[in-house]
Amino acid sequence: MQFDEVVYKIRIQPAGGLLKKKTKSEKRQILNGVSGSVYPGEMLAMLGPSGSGKTTLLTSLGGRLGGDLTGTITYNGKPFSNAMKRNIGFVTQDDVLYPNLTVAETLVYTALLRLPRTLTKAEKVNHAEAVIAQLGLTRCRNSIIGGAFLRGVSGGERKRVSIGQEMLINPSLLFLDEPTSGLDSTTAQKIVSTLWELANGASTVVMTIHQPSSRLFYMFHKVLLMSEGNPLYFGKGAHVLAYFSSVGFSPSVAMNPADFLLDLANGVATADTNEDEEAVKQSLVKAYKTQLCKVVKMELAVDVSLHTSSNDRMLKGWSNTWLDQFSVLLRRGIKERKHDSFSTMKIVQVLIVAVLVGIFWWQSTINHLQDQVGLLFFISNFWGIYPLFQALFTIPKERMMLTKERASGMYRLSSFFMALTIGDLPMELALPTVFYAIVYWMAGLKPKPGAFFSGLFVILYNVLISQGLGLAIGAVVMDQQTATTLGSVIMLAFGLGSGFYVQHVPVFIAWVKYISINQYSLKLLLASQYEYDQTYNCGTNQTFLVRDFPAVKSVGISMKGTILSVVVMAVMLVFYRLVTYLALMRVGVTRK
Structure with a gap:
């Protein structure tokens, strides 16, 4: 050089x-x-x-x-x-490592990503084991790396792991x-x-x-x-x-x-x-x-x-195929984040909220239409805010690792993005399913399989879109505190513009409802529970159309509105993830 x-x-x-x-x-x-x-x-x-x-x-x-x-x-x-x-190997002063992975796992995953596809998986693993022995890490090979709040290997061992990651490619x-x-x-x-x-x-x-x-x-x-x-x-x-x-x-x-x-x-x-x-x-x-x-x-x-060697060791293209990169990144991501995604605290939190909601709306009937609409709005709002704030911190936490690994040309950005998105889905979809099943039974909503599953579809659809919005905010802002503030303001605006709190919104701010996730998800939840010509009795021996009830009328239930809501939410689903991907493209970019 x-x-x-x-x-x-x-x-x-x-x-x-x-x-x-x-x-x-x-x-x-x-x-x-x-x-x-x-x-x-x-x-x-x-x-x-x-x-x-x-x-x-x-x-x-x-x-x-x-x-x-x-x-x-x-x-x-x-x-x-x-x-x-x-x-080229590059070891930064601050060791950028996943705290929940062991020394062996860290080096094996790096070997699977960085070593050329001409080597078999077993050969890559053996190469990682050889580096572990060469750096004197055999004693701590099964110890987790650790971090600021997690006890792990010593500083010297952590530094040797960082060097080992670069030595893997010789x-x-x-x-x-x-x-x-x-x-x-x-x-x-x-x-x-x-x-x-x-x-x-x-x-x-x-x-x-x-x-x-x-x-x-x-x-x-x-x-x-x-x-x-x-x-x-x-x-x-x-x-x-x-x-x-x-x-x-x-x-x-x-x-x-x-x-x-x-x-x-x-x-x-x-x-x-x-x-x-x-x-x-x-x-x-x-x-x-x-x-x-x-x-x-x-x-x-x-x-x-x-002075140059006659042995040309240059890797001209990607070390591994897109599918191989995706597979390794998915397994590594699940292993690293499972401690957070499947945490007992998170599960207990959702279960407690579900039971409390079920108690407050215990066996609510259609004759108490305002209560039922309020329940559907709460479910829509809760499963808009909760996944958004879970996703807000995902990209900022991954930023340093992504910067380091992209600068080394370890994998395509698309494989990282897909692995990150799919890796979080199991828990992101499991918790709202359990929540909805508990609340649905306790609140006494429409006792028909079609109504239950269509409502569940809406909740999961809502979760995916809100998660995408959270990822987009986190990727664009790249600062946890700022992202939290921005996410809070956006979800507050979406909730106020959904048509539940205020039916007569001033014209100059009424446009918010057209970009509000809450408004579309509430519209779909109403359609899953009520028919267009369905009536209710408010206790005066008179029947009224559900669609004319003020809290329902401001949102609307109709086949056309249902189809439009599904389409608009699909656009949001793609758009927010596209914004996330484009924002990530600027992370780890080096000079050509």
Whole structure:
């Protein structure tokens, strides 16, 4: 891999939110013409203090940084491509793993998704087992990963699992962002030793590291030192002290070379506190440009074919078929989310509400038409709000995983989307079915199979549409708090516009009923219980048409209205999921 004069700028927006002054945004340069190269069999370490730009550079080299990025970055002399990202491993600083999966399950599912279709399932599983043994994870292979509120494996073991996911594909180029962050020196030594062995196997390893021990430092083949986006040194790790000594900066006492380099990057040359830090930094930048820059440029001019392997391991297309991807993602999703979807708390919650509703509307008759209509509206409203709020958090929770895996080219977005949608259906449809069966019997609704099943169809139809709306809001907003607020406002508007609370809605807001899920589902529930010419007795020996009852008339029951409601809800079902899919297309998109 070679990179020449890499420059990256970001636009700084003025603070103040809605009350901010209308001032022109400014651009800030994060990377200032960084160049270098690293070849198979080499391990490059990027050092520098926090804010020096090393993570930004690593992300840009890994093809995961968009925006105002200029310069030349090539891989075996070729630019970044979608095929390239399937052969590059990238380990982020924060371990993005599913907390409820075990170590073995995590690596096996990754192997099934990333390894080529030419291998059988058994061969992929065996490859995952080999990586588990290589990384020393055998002892904890059946332990869950865990998370912030779930006890699991240790931090070092979690980091090794993240590295193992990338090692599965035997990457020709592996990027790691702070792989030793937060780990003790022994664990850090084990991880870097594993990476050193990987580099010796003809792979290229590039990492950022904050403050390595001296033992780790001497394992790096090349070192890139950065300060405030400027390169201060690029070259062999063994020559770094000699170079800085030649430009007038030597450690006053025997010390860890990494500590000395970080002191220089911070502008601290000696123990003399009166020395101007900015002057030291500028002196080092100038020294790099006059002495090292030409050497780096000469190395970039070397024919890359002299260093590349003759064994072409490039995966040109998707590793597996759409069906294989869907199958693995579905099984993984069900195993990860079953603890939440099939939670005892959720089941008990729905059962309690069902029993309470049945008690309040116990054996209601058609002569109490207002009560029955109110019951149908409550059912429609409840099974609009409940699945929506369950779905609101699905996409935001999956965002980091989707970003990571899409950036690696693991699967098609369509296979992920279908697996996510179908994986949640069993519990999404089972709970409303049980709820409706309990309420229907206790409330004494129309005792005919046709009425029961048509009403159940409406409830499940309503659940699917509301779930789709929740997924769409979550995917578009990508923030749980904002999505909750937006979802609450939308469902409140749909409920008010359904025609049950207010029959005489002002013209300027009456359009809400045409997009209200509640209005259409209530119309269908009324049609499942009452005939067009059905009458009721309000206790005065007089009969009245159900369709003329105010709460029913404002919604309406007719064959034409029933067909229209089914069609409109079908459009909503497709539309909300289409919005979700389009919103997901922007997640994990990297530069071409």
